[in-house]
Amino acid sequence: MDTKEENLEEGVFPGCTLEYFQEHKEVLELIKSVEIIIDDKSNYETSLQKFKFIMEQYREQAHLLDSHLEEILEEVIVRVRNVNADMNLKHTLFKYLYMIVSVRGYKVIVKKLPHEVGDLKPVLSMLEEQDSTDLENWQTRYCLLLWLSIIVKIPFDMSRFDTGESGDSSVMQRILTISQTYVLSHDSCNKIAAYLVSQFITRTDVKQVHLQPFLTWCTQYFLSGNSRDDFCKYGPLSALASILKFGKREDILPHSEFLLTTLTEAHINTDSYRLTRRYYVKLIQRLGLTFLKVQIAPWRYKRGNRILSVETNDKAKDRTQDLPTTETITQEEEEDFEVVPQVEEIINELFETLRDKDLTVRWSAAKGLGRVTNRLPKGLADDVIGNVLEYLSPREKDPAWHGACLALAELGKRGLLLPHRLPAAVTAILKALVYDEPKGYCSVGSYIRDAACYVCWAFARAYDHRTLEPFVQDIARGLPLSSLSCLHFGVKDLDKPFRFGWLFSFGLKSVSIHYRLYQTGVLPSRRWPYHTNYS
Incomplete structure (x- = not known):
């Protein structure tokens, strides 16, 4: 009996996973046939749907596309560069390209796009020719903005590309204008336009001239009292957050107090639009990191096992026992530095957003609180932890409990x-x-309960077993109780500490029992819980 039959007898069934990009040749043929089917509406729509169907199969395993991305992108770009090609043909090619970007992610695709000097003016001109109100071909604008975001990183002064003729705008001004236009757009282009701005405005030759005016331009949308402009806050906020992410601290620091004052006066944390509040949290936390020196807290606890691998041999156990003790680690001298008052204001804002009604905003606030605390002195950091624990009290509502659990997990990690x-x-x-x-x-x-399981997972990952051992039995009783009502989360996190054999001797047996109950339908029927959005 072969292995496959043995697995079937034991109840182990093959999952819907793919091993490699099987249809890469078919994808290439679809791209090459665009010129033929562009005028045939029936074949055109069939090809688009077929291409989309192929790409969607790899959404959960997008890394399988990587080995063929360069070849696929080359086929698209060669046809787009053809100056004699019809614009409808280019629109179709950009729709194909957008499908690839949506599956693999723009952060991966942008690194594989060509960034030759000769592409700057053609791409910029093509982008300027697009109609920003064209809802049918917005993918073209999206992909051109993405392509331009890698081209603007070329190591040459932008003034070299100017014609010098009177009346012509400089290339630098043209890029900034087109970026501002699409930052305010109401489609997916605003996200990529924000990324383009962050790559362009942080250039050495651009930031000296345009950084301060662009920051002022963004903030004018925060202070607008017109309710019609509420959605317009999202684009400038995402652009500012992206600039603070990619910009250098010494460039942003002179403008940080101005930005913080403007954000506070605008009361964006009470905005009705979820994405506006989320990017407000991102911007606030990055301002906090800008005010603080770039350093890792010397007093932090030295982590135990970073990788949750199954190590049961004596060598692995000896390595775990040889980890430094908490007393040795916490005796490190702490650098004495002054924390500016703005940091306290930012921490208060992050605590307020831990109570936000939207989960993604609380999640972003928890991560921001962890990042800012990582640069604080030990005393102030302990105050932050104390305030987080106060959120886990009966007088607080359920959003505060959830936000506090996420914050504890981030601090523990x-x-x-x-x-x-x-x-x-x-x-x-x-x-x-x-x-x-x-x-x-x-x-x-x-x-x-899901977030509490995440905290248990984070603690098992972060602490030495001798530190966590006094609490093991209490956690061991709590996780199975949670798994009875939240199988997806409880069993998944119940398994994590068990992989460290020295914690729970009954771990694997308990997980096996839960799995059998799940198979027989005794426990709720939902996806088997070994996938998480948090890990």
């Missing part, structure tokens, strides 16, 4: 939650594992 805080943290997390608040004919609490 970074080694910022020191062992003397673990008793209080574990006590609060045990309550979160069984959180269930009745509301009318239903109850809320599943996403809080």
